[in-house]
Amino acid sequence: MAWETVLLALIVFAGTSGELCVTRAMKIIGEVHDFRPSSLLRVMFRAIQVPWMWLGVALMAVAFFSLLGALSMENVSFVVPVTALSYAAGALGGQVFLGERVSRRRWLGVLLVCIGVTLVFLGRK
Amino acid sequence: MTSSAGLHLKTFILIFFMILFGPLGNVSLSKGMKTIGAISLHQPADLLNVFLQILQSPFVWLGIVLQLMFFVCYMVVLSWADYSFVQPAGSIAYAVVALQAHFILKEPISPLRWAGVCVICLGVLIVGHTSPRTTEQK
Numbered sequence: 001m002a003w004e005t006v007l008l009a010l011i012v013f014a015g016t017s018g019e020l021c022v023t024r025a026m027k028i029i030g031e032v033h034d035f036r037p038s039s040l041l042r043v044m045f046r047a048i049q050v051p052w053m054w055l056g057v058a059l060m061a062v063a064f065f066s067l068l069g070a071l072s073m074e075n076v077s078f079v080v081p082v083t084a085l086s087y088a089a090g091a092l093g094g095q096v097f098l099g100e101r102v103s104r105r106r107w108l109g110v111l112l113v114c115i116g117v118t119l120v121f122l123g124r125k
Numbered sequence: 126m127t128s129s130a131g132l133h134l135k136t137f138i139l140i141f142f143m144i145l146f147g148p149l150g151n152v153s154l155s156k157g158m159k160t161i162g163a164i165s166l167h168q169p170a171d172l173l174n175v176f177l178q179i180l181q182s183p184f185v186w187l188g189i190v191l192q193l194m195f196f197v198c199y200m201v202v203l204s205w206a207d208y209s210f211v212q213p214a215g216s217i218a219y220a221v222v223a224l225q226a227h228f229i230l231k232e233p234i235s236p237l238r239w240a241g242v243c244v245i246c247l248g249v250l251i252v253g254h255t256s257p258r259t260t261e262q263k
Binding site: 076120 | 164
């Protein structure tokens with residue numbers, strides 16, 4: 001039970017921090033306008049030179065293996081809905097670390113997600 | 126006019142594949158991990174052991190391929206469609222994963238869990254209906 005909670009928390013927090021790091025890296029690289037394979041390769045080459053990208057990918061790998069661990073002990077219809085909590089972590093992280101403005105409407109959506117996850121937890125047995 | 130209708134069709138087909146492949150990927154990962162059984166780590170060597178078992182599971186690989194296909198559809202559709210249009214459509218995936226878990230994996234799902242999943246879909250839908258960019262661009 002405790003081990004499982006740690007895995008669920010890792011999916012949400014490592015996954016979201018990973019995405020925040022990748023977002024930060026991609027903002028450093030700049031907006032992608034050209035989608036030809038050769039230019040995409042150049043974008044990838046620039047991406048691997050940004051440390052934030054490596055940190056992001058490492059965190060996302062941690063989240064993926066935590067997902068596998070959680071799926072080994074819990075049903076997928078429980079684990080996947082709970083990972084929706086990353087919308088809450090993402091809104092918080094986007095505001096705190098990336099200076100994004102999160103609208104009231106978006107917080108309402110996040111609140112609904114949290115209520116839904118609570119229901120999923122309560123409906124466990 | 127025709128090209129606009131074509132663009133719509135293309136968008137809906139890709140979104141359909143997205144909400145099919147993403148959840149199927151999770152269902153397949155779940156099946157693979159259930160076959161391996163609950164992971165217990167008592168000593169460092171167990172970690173390597175589990176890792177090798179994961180690499181040998183065909184359902185885990187199928188799950189990874191399905192999630193990659195989901196990701197490719199997602200990236201491709203984002204190359205022309207608005208993020209604020211595609212992301213809310215993805216909220217349906219939370220309902221689809223519950224349906225697939227119920228019908229493919231025969232997972233029992235209590236009414237309270239169904240209610241929770243529906244509320245999550247609604248929440249994700251609302252999150253997606255907000256502006257995709259609020260920071261100043263240089």
